[in-house]
Structures are given as C-alpha cells and as structure tokens.
Amino acid sequence: MLTIWRFCYACGFAHVSKKQGKTAATQPLIMPTETRTTYRTEFYPPIDPYQSGMLPLDGIHTMYYEQSGNPEGVPVLFLHGGPGAGASSSHRQFFDPAFYRIVIFDQRGAGRSLPLGELRDNTTPHVIADIETLRKHIGVERWMVFGGSWGSTLALAYAEHHPERSMALILRGIFLCRQSEIDWFLYGLKQIYPEAWRRFAGHLPEHQHSNILKAYYALLSNPNPDVHVPAARVWSIYEGSCSTLLPNDAVVANFGSDRVALGLARIEAHYFMNDIFLPENFLMDHIGRIRHIPTTIVQGRYDVVCPIVSADDLVRAFPEIDYHIINDAGHSAFEPGTRTKLIETMEKLKLRFGS
16 A cells, blocks of 8 residues: 555645555655654656646747646646746655655756746746746645745745745845945855856956946847857856856866756856846835744755855845755755755645645
8 A cells, every 4th residue: 555645735734545556756755744854855766757748838938838747746846947947857856756746847048948048038926927837727726935045035035926836945145135235246156266267357358347248148148159159158267167166077067068068157157137027126115024934944055056145135124034044055956955954845835734
C-alpha cells in the first residue's frame, strides 16, 4: 500500500488515503510528527514531469510549464531567478514528490519559453499576470510560492498582488529591486570580485564604464547575434562567477551556456534599465499586505549578488518571517547549507499543511 496525499482546498490541508497501485511519487511518504527533531535535508531523486505544455500568453509569448510529483498534493510554485535565467530539472528535487504538486514554468523570454530573450511586453506586471493565467489553466486555487534571487522579488510581488492565492512563501537570496542593489551588482561587486568585474567591464570601451548598464543594454538589445550573444555570455558569466562562496566551474559553465546567457543577460538588463517595472521601494511599501502569510527566508551570509542587508531590511519590516542565515554560503540555491535548509523548510511545512 502506498501513502497518497490529497490536498483539500476547502480546509487548506493535505489528507492521507490508501490505494493500491502506482502514484507519481516514487516512495511512500513518511510524515514527520510534532516531536520529530530531524528532517530530510538531501535532494529527492530526479523525477520527470507528469505533464508539461506550452501555454500561449499573447501574440508574442508562449510559456513553457510543467507539473511533477503528486497531482493531488499540496501545490507549490517554483519561481526561477534572473530575471531570465529559466528553470531546470534539478529544481524539482527540493520537494517531496509524494506530498507536493510541483509546478515550474519559464518566465517570458527565459529557458524553454518562446521567443528566447524576447523583450517586448516583458515586464513584472506581465509576469505576475502570467502566474495567474497558469494558476487558472491548471486548476489551482492556492499554492505555496518558492523563489530565490529575482524569484524572491517575483514571489513577494505576486503575493502582494494576490495574497489570497499565496499559502506560504519560501524565499532565498532576497532582492528588493532597489537602485542601490542594482548599482551594487554593476559596480559594488568589484570590491570582492575585481577580476570578474574587470572581465565584465572589459567587454566595453573604457569610456562607457561610467554607465555600464546603458552600454550593455545597447549591445544586448542589438538584433545582430554577433553583437548580443558575446555580450550576453560575458554578463551571465560575471553573475555566475560571483554566485558561490567557493569557485564552481559547473555553475559558471551553466551561466555561460547560450540559453541561460541570452535569456538572463538580455532580460536582466531590460528590467534593470526600467527599474524592474515597479515603483522604487514598492515591495517594502506594501509588505503589510502579506505579513499574515507564513514566510521563510534562507539567506547566505556571503551572498554578494544579493547582499544580506536586503534580507535584514525585509525581516525588520516583516518580523514574523522565519529567518535563517547560512554562515557558509554565497548566493546559489545549490550551496550545501542553503540547499539543506530549503529542503528542511519544505519538510517542516508538511507538518503545517498535512493532516
């Protein structure tokens, strides 16, 4: 007999029923109890989606989305970073596939969504609306929202617009879209990664170093691939080189791949040029809308892409947050301590939303 969890929207909890046969989960779920003090902290085994598709959004954009895990489990939405980085199969492994209905999509212009790197009609309000389009398309009433870096930005923005749809927020590497944070990415990182910054700035003539963003945006929005592809690769590798506490060639190689680089660099620069398409300090100014939502932050102490000061500011404005600082981690969700705490958090939430 396999343990099957079914999520009930009426009561907001998952309930156990017993049935013979196979489920989307590969193993029975062992549910933690109130007295249990240890939780799973390792990735779940790789799984394939039970459903995927391409969802037309408008006359330009088509969204890639997928669902994996338990079709009747507690829904959790994964929001990738960037903007423009796209999601990967390893992101499914943060979640117990017996308990969670895992929903992942690539945002406009990112990953497997089409067209790759497209900037037209690509704004934060568009992506928030896309999340609602997806939610209705797959028949979800409410879900947990899990996001890191730009994914934390989008999770906060979505929840502030749609608090009634957000069961819980699980955030990592807080980015609040303030001009000071964008300036830090473009210039401040030089103080810690001077060699990476020299390669980044060195793609431009020296006279353009006073306005790196404007100069890169001109290259990245140029329709000629001979211009925008090399610029995208340099921008993306810069970010990847600064994303882990210790050098990680695999991370840098992933950031340098054409699909990641083109989506990430073009869309990130586009959003930065337009102040993330939100008013300055919007997320903090509207934090009162979501302080009732169970929220966890996992923040690397040595995250230099999204420095810890932003997480600290958010926690002081939202003191109900369950806040975890990982003292041996940088920015990446795959840093060992960060990965462990994120998985542990999802295990603990099974206590809150399972019965």
